[in-house]
Amino acid sequence: MxxxxxxxxxxxxxxxxxxxxxxxxxxxxxxxxxDLYAELLRNNIEGLLARSFPVLQQCLGASAWxxxxxxxxxxxxxxxxxxxxxxxxxxxxxxxGRGAREGDPGxxxxxxxxxxxxxxxxxxxxxxxxxxxxxxxxxHAWPFSYVWPVQCIGPEAxxxxxxxxxxxxxxxxxxxxxxxxxxxxxxxxxLLGWLAQYPGCSFEALVGGLAGALGASPQGLRPGVExxxxxxxxxxxVLLPEGEPRG
Amino acid sequence: xxxxxxxxxxxxxxxxxxxxxxMAAADALPVAFLEVAPENWxxxxxxxxxxxxxxxxRHPLICHGLSLSIGGSDPLDYAFLGRLKxxxxxxxxxxxxxxxxxxxxxxxxxxxxxxxxxxQAVRHTAARIRAVQGYLDQPIAIENVSxxxxxxxxxxxxxxxxxxVEEADCLLLFDVNNLYVNSQNHGYDPIAYLDGLPxxxxxxxxxxxxxxxxxxxxxxxHGATPVDPVWALLDETYARLGPLPTLLERDFNLPPLxxxxxxxxxxxxxxxxxxxxxHVHAG
Numbered sequence: 001m002x003x004x005x006x007x008x009x010x011x012x013x014x015x016x017x018x019x020x021x022x023x024x025x026x027x028x029x030x031x032x033x034x035d036l037y038a039e040l041l042r043n044n045i046e047g048l049l050a051r052s053f054p055v056l057q058q059c060l061g062a063s064a065w066x067x068x069x070x071x072x073x074x075x076x077x078x079x080x081x082x083x084x085x086x087x088x089x090x091x092x093x094x095x096x097g098r099g100a101r102e103g104d105p106g107x108x109x110x111x112x113x114x115x116x117x118x119x120x121x122x123x124x125x126x127x128x129x130x131x132x133x134x135x136x137x138x139x140h141a142w143p144f145s146y147v148w149p150v151q152c153i154g155p156e157a158x159x160x161x162x163x164x165x166x167x168x169x170x171x172x173x174x175x176x177x178x179x180x181x182x183x184x185x186x187x188x189x190x191l192l193g194w195l196a197q198y199p200g201c202s203f204e205a206l207v208g209g210l211a212g213a214l215g216a217s218p219q220g221l222r223p224g225v226e227x228x229x230x231x232x233x234x235x236x237x238v239l240l241p242e243g244e245p246r247g
Numbered sequence: 248x249x250x251x252x253x254x255x256x257x258x259x260x261x262x263x264x265x266x267x268x269x270m271a272a273a274d275a276l277p278v279a280f281l282e283v284a285p286e287n288w289x290x291x292x293x294x295x296x297x298x299x300x301x302x303x304x305r306h307p308l309i310c311h312g313l314s315l316s317i318g319g320s321d322p323l324d325y326a327f328l329g330r331l332k333x334x335x336x337x338x339x340x341x342x343x344x345x346x347x348x349x350x351x352x353x354x355x356x357x358x359x360x361x362x363x364x365x366x367q368a369v370r371h372t373a374a375r376i377r378a379v380q381g382y383l384d385q386p387i388a389i390e391n392v393s394x395x396x397x398x399x400x401x402x403x404x405x406x407x408x409x410x411x412v413e414e415a416d417c418l419l420l421f422d423v424n425n426l427y428v429n430s431q432n433h434g435y436d437p438i439a440y441l442d443g444l445p446x447x448x449x450x451x452x453x454x455x456x457x458x459x460x461x462x463x464x465x466x467x468x469h470g471a472t473p474v475d476p477v478w479a480l481l482d483e484t485y486a487r488l489g490p491l492p493t494l495l496e497r498d499f500n501l502p503p504l505x506x507x508x509x510x511x512x513x514x515x516x517x518x519x520x521x522x523x524x525x526h527v528h529a530g
Contacts, residue, residue: 007318
């Protein structure tokens, strides 16, 4: 019988090889079914990610998708023990760890982020609704601005350059747990951004802040802001104070 | 020594997302208990979270972990254990089990990898099991895993398993299919292994199906119905221990719920001839 392996060296070597199974398997396992483990792990990771990124997968095609998942597994030390959170690690890898690479579509990281946000919002835990005076963005209303038109991208629509204007999107979850999508104007995006930045602000503070930011008069903005708040309040996107939005 | 303190008995089934809606909609499932991987459910809210809660209000739940890497070299994840403890309290989970394996090294690998059967691995793993039991303030059950490679060690699989559970003073989750798979793949007598198990530590059993490769090697896929020799090993186990609580695992190629529940009923049918033994053991 050969010398017993050192536990930690064996784990380090086997794990490192499983992340990059192209070379020779670790000495301690030479001639054994290491390839079976490499295949099981790869299928597992692909299976965990595929469900969350259907559009990205279609855009890339099977072989580029497989290569990308292989890069992720090889290069990204995943920290989450939670399987439904693995897509978040993938998004993080695309946004930060991977860097710009030849052959990657420019929209890669943003499309992945957008697809994951839809899933993440559907499974997000309940959050206590803020109480008290003032205006609040609902905890399950998530506004985003993307350089790329992620909501329009598909296998037949893959832009090579970003458009002049960013895409302002809102994902929100209704009381039944259903996730909805809205495309926002730049002004509405700014309104929601203000509420996110200043939770509990008053109607007048919101109007004043937006007027300053947009270079408009508060009087001119007031009817539009009020109408938007009433509409968003009805959908549960914005939490209004008791009574009128003017509070 | 902790004796298995769960009040579980009968036959249960693993809860999987594709069957969640159907199972949550049923008034009462004909199962004695459910099992989930906590790593699939901690932090899940929304519609799925509500469905899980509806199920755990009607059925006992046990947690069967996948990510703790109990034999691994990375530090134990106490942030995870803290959330696990809260999840178990929230859903009144009486028992947590994990695999005698590792699944991370400088980051997660998301699959179960075999430990070497060495004294060093016994000491390392048993110390970590003790730490987890101390943190959770209750015994945990450790499962015998299937393994397809085996690094050089000093002992055989059974001696390793016994040494770990003895030194850790923990419970055993005995996976009947894994015994069959390993005995076939590595060429040993499953009955001799069964007779060598620490009977008084076995908390519950797992039943599952597997896949046979073209060259005869068996992969523990949980993607098929259990085969006859595994049912026979289940009978051998019941004959020695009485009808221990038994869980059907099915992770892939999920059949319609009715068919899965039929397999749970099949477990109950195998348990029933040994019911008198249970009362003897309990008495």
